[in-house]
Amino acid sequence: MIIDRFTMPARRATTAWGSKICKGTVSAVAAAAMLLAPSAITASAATTYSSDSSGIVGATAYSDAPRNFVINLGTTANPLKSGQFEHVVSLVQTLGAVPLAQYPQIGVLFAQSTDADFARELADQLTASGIPFHSVAASRSTDTVKKDGSDVVQGSEVVVPSATRLSGGAGGSGDEASPDATEQGETKTPDGTSQVPVNRMTIDPESDNGLDSSGISGKTAVSSGSATDPDVGDGDNAAWGIKAIHADTAYASAVSTISRTVTVGILDSGIDDTHAELKANTDSADSAGCTNNGIAQTDHASWTNYKTASGTYGDVNGNQLTGWSHATHVAGIVGAAHNGSGVQGVDPQVRLASVRIANSSGNIWSEYVVCGVMWSASKHFAVTNNSYSGFVKLSDVQGAAQYEALRRAFAYAQSQNVVVVAAAGNNNVNLDAVAPAGWRNIPGDFPGVVTVSNVELTSGNALGQLERYTGEEGSNYGAQHIDIAAPGTDILSTCPKAYYSTEEESVDTCSMTGTSMAAPHVVGVAAILRSIFPKATVDGIASMLKSEAKTEYGRLQPPNPSSEEYRGAGLVNALAALGGNTLNISGTSTRVPVYRLYNPYTKYGLHHLTTSVDERDKLIFLGWKLDGTVFVAVSKNSTNAVPVYREYNPNDGTHNWTLDAKEHQALVKLGWRSEGIAWYVRDDGQVPVWRLYNPYSGEHIYTRNMQEYATLKNNAGWRGEGLAWLGIN
Incomplete structure (x- = not known):
């Protein structure tokens, strides 16, 4: 497999910021470089990989034992035809192997076999059946490590009939070493370390107790x-x-x-x-x-x-x-x-x-x-x-x-x-x-x-x-x-x-x-x-x-040396x-500015939203203050446009705007007057518009300004009601 370790260096216990008292050496919590190599067992010829490669076959194993295999069917240039994936499953069974997880969406399946030459035998069957395949190989193997059986499936994962269940640690197979189980030439990974025994991540608790002076294992107390x-x-x-x-x-x-x-x-x-x-x-x-x-x-x-x-x-x-x-x-x-x-x-x-x-x-x-x-x-x-x-x-x-x-x-x-x-x-x-x-x-x-x-x-x-x-x-x-x-x-x-x-x-x-x-x-x-x-x-x-x-x-501090760019x-x-962002959206959008106005003569203040220039100017003439364009909506014929409804409360003179049709209907049932569709917004818009409620005046206010939203919610007694809808840039 591909991954040998979680990407976390050894645990440290600390009692003060930056004071590193105890450093464990557990290999499991240190991400070392890892090689995915040819068949674990005996090397096969190197290949030039591409997603359109075909006919890649892992080598014969050095012993008959339960191993899992990955089978990649079809390529971009030569995709699978209808029924071929199912036929491969049958071929796997014909060869005495057990099909495991199957993913026809991506043309991948796994199988378990005790046959040392399973990869080659299946490849021959696929070729004879005219079924295109990218690669067949063992899924837990490397080629440049000791042949210690660490690629062999063990314990409860053994599902091949009549296979001997192996027990013991993750590094051993329980098999007697075969005569050719000698160490091959080591391959160094990019960080210069020797390749680990198999393609896996290993948690080895016995390699470190991680104890600090308090006797607590590798932690901040x-x-x-x-x-x-x-x-x-x-x-x-x-x-x-x-x-x-x-x-x-x-x-x-x-x-x-x-x-x-x-x-x-x-x-x-x-x-x-x-x-x-x-x-x-x-x-x-x-x-x-x-x-x-x-x-x-x-x-x-x-x-x-x-x-x-x-x-x-x-x-x-x-x-x-x-x-x-x-x-x-x-x-x-x-x-x-x-x-x-x-x-x-x-x-x-x-x-x-x-x-x-x-x-x-x-x-x-x-x-x-x-x-x-x-x-x-x-x-x-x-x-x-x-x-x-x-x-x-x-x-x-x-x-x-x-x-x-x-x-x-x-x-x-x-x-x-x-x-x-x-x-x-x-x-x-x-x-x-x-x-x-x-x-x-x-x-x-x-x-x-x-x-x-x-x-x-x-x-x-x-x-x-x-x-x-x-x-x-x-x-x-x-x-x-x-x-x-x-x-x-x-x-x-x-x-x-x-x-x-x-x-x-x-x-x-x-x-x-x-x-x-x-x-x-x-x-x-x-x-x-x-x-x-x-x-x-x-x-x-x-x-x-x-x-x-x-x-x-x-x-972020510039790297030193400059070649170690990490930012x-x-x-x-x-x-x-x-806040606002640079999310790209497809389709067409006709911009419709939404104006916000403020009435300074009311007890708690009153805000109003409108796309109408005439309504805006009339309210300004009456003494309302223009807060500017609060966000940008879209026209009805814009891509992915959805309506925002407007309601009026005749009891206190407040308005409400909502994207939620159910909320609109509920307010109308409670005596609010429906004033129809105020504007449209895109359901895949770019700019969050936030809604707050004033429990003292009963009004809502809408803003794209996160600082305003936070200030009103946290310092002025308004209730944050979250995201109202999305505007566009």
Whole structure:
């Protein structure tokens, strides 16, 4: 598979800002470069990869044992014909293999076989049947590592009839070593490290206990149930990233009033849905586990991940096989609740779907990731967070097959309007420099994926200037590969209480560092954008993220040396997501200015909206004050135009404007007079228009000015009623 580790360097325990007391060395939490190579087993000839390649076949394995295979059918130039996908499934069964997950939408299926020569035999059958195929190869294999059987399927994932079930650690097969099981020539990954044994991410709890002097494992000692969300205040334990990107201000200004909620997929190790900060936001109906041969399962145990393999909670001595807190930490950054305790996420309104792609040993295989991505597409998640990464060299046969399946899956998800955000990785590698040699950083290098680097505060700086994290396992960089920067160093977020607590202290937050922590800051802002702009495309959301990040570009220190460019478009900005933007919209729009006027003679003041120049001028003649053009509507014949209704209350002289036909009808039933359609707006518009209600006068006011909205809501007694509609630029 493609990914060997989550993109998070080793855990650190801190008692004061910037004071690093304990650094773990768990390989599982350090993103090292990873190679997707030819068949794990015996090398096959190198290939020149492209999405239109054909006939790529993995080599014969060195032993008969249960292995999973990826099968990529058809190419752009030679797509599958009707019935051919189903015929391939039959061919797989004819060869004595078991079909696993099947994705006819993208021409990909997985199968399990004990036949060492399955890839070649199936390729021969496909060729004889005239069925075009891109590649067939083992899905858990590399070519330049020891033949130790670590690519062999084990335990409950073995489904091939009469196959021996293997047990033991993730690195061993339980087989006797075959005579040719010698180490092949090592391939160095872009950061200069040796290739890891197999294409997987490994969580190895025994390699580090992560204990600091207090005896608490690798965490910031912050008790649960604190009086306020640390994000809304300062101090050593504040989740500073939320403040640095203005997410706290955005929430207080308007995010808390947005009624439309969206779902974010957390493709990771499984969320602890019992956590006080996450349980209300966790979407169990749309959660799934993909760690059983890449077949999506929806039972609760399949998508949660906060207990050890024995079924008891993890302890402070590093017995953390499935009790690791990565996904829970990531989820908290995206959407921890605003509830007066613990921490607060970038978008506390969001729904969080747990999509588990790391198994109980911490391994991520290609079939797991494809499953998670395709599940996300089927559920039409607004955004997915992908805090894992690895390298593939496109000339490697085995890697080419795995890469192609993943490429198709991510492309399909984006075609279903899923925004994909990915961590850049923590190899301290210049991605621009390794790309010409054929290396690809996955999933960040797939087209359309928003790739995020990790920044930290400059020394002695209080939420002002930031710079790339260059510590051990520093953030990857590259002007052509990084899209946006976000806080990812010593980030406080949610962690399973059962994992971090002791008899003396109950703990449900911890600090972690890495691009794994940077990516969810961007995901949270993307979720806000999706709730405001539900019709925006994947490219539109990415464009807005970058456009808004430019406003904070000046806060990022220039790289030194200049070749280590990490800034992308700039620093992600949650507050800017609430205002005007440069979203491109298609079709035609006839601009219709909407004027706002103010009556200074009424007790509480009275505001009025109109598109009529005559009505505007008449009110000015009567003494009303013109506030100017509050936003721009469109004509009826504009693309995607929808009506905004106007009502008049004869009892107090106020008007109301609403996009909601049901609200319009309800007000009319209550005695308001319908004054018909006031104007039209585009349902895929560009500029949020916000609505407030004055409980003293009974009037509503509408504004595109976020500062005005926040001031009236927070300081003047008005009630924020959220998004009214979208205007255009």
